[in-house]
Amino acid sequence: MKEVKTITSSMLAVLALTNVALSSSAKADEWQFEATPYVWAAANEGSAGAYGLGPNGDINPPPTDIDINFQDLIDSTDLGTMLNFAAKKDRWLLFTEFTYLEVSDQATKSFTGPTGSSSAEIDLEISGTVLDVAGGYQFVEQDRFQMYGYAGVRYMDLDTDISIDAPGGVLPSEITMGDSWTDGFVGVHTAWQFSDNFSFNTRLEVGGLGDVDEAYMAHIAINHQVSENWQIKYFYRYQKVDYKGDGFIYDMEITGPGVGVTYTF
Incomplete structure (x- = not known):
């Protein structure tokens, strides 16, 4: 189903610590902020x-395989907000990030019912929220x-309302699906000011310290x-x-x- 494709990018939206590297011209003993x-x-x-919908606790219907590009996401998005805010003083760093997305879509899902293989038309309405709160300390400066x-800590909340039109009423006509969870993460962030106007940033992160089984992130960026x-930040993230x-x-x-x-003040 394409519904979860669109949920993902809201998540993930996930946390942009490269947005946290503040202007080197600011004084270290004063609070510095970025939006x-x-x-x-x-x-x-x-x-x-x-999962766990079958009589024996098996997966019925199974999870949907997903492979979606950015253009598909844009076509389905009704409302989206992505914003990072950071504060720094001396060697200490605080940041938070908020992401909210509403999407709607239609899809066709194949399934196996009492009379054999068939398909259903599905209408979807999805909302997703991600909130990150974190702090860090600069332990190397050369x-x-x-x-x-x-x-x-990252909080994620996903809600999906599904309307199904299937032959013979073999599937429920309305399904509400989703969950919310929290996860802890730790990471290392580096910044190299290789010229007066450009810096190179990396970030490696490991999660899975809460409700999530495993979570990883690798991030590289150029800050201009x-x-x-004012800064423009170009990044690539996995x-x-x-x-x-x-x-x-x-x-x-x-x-x-x-x-x-980025606006720095």
């Missing part, structure tokens, strides 16, 4: 859906190179300082999330380029 709206052109691949360690208060709980499976890989515009 960054951004877009992640994420492709999504994996599986998601319900010339123009910095390294931070960080830790945080276009003026004293993210993996594997969750199963309360009748819902979400096992996805999300990857692709993105861009953000």
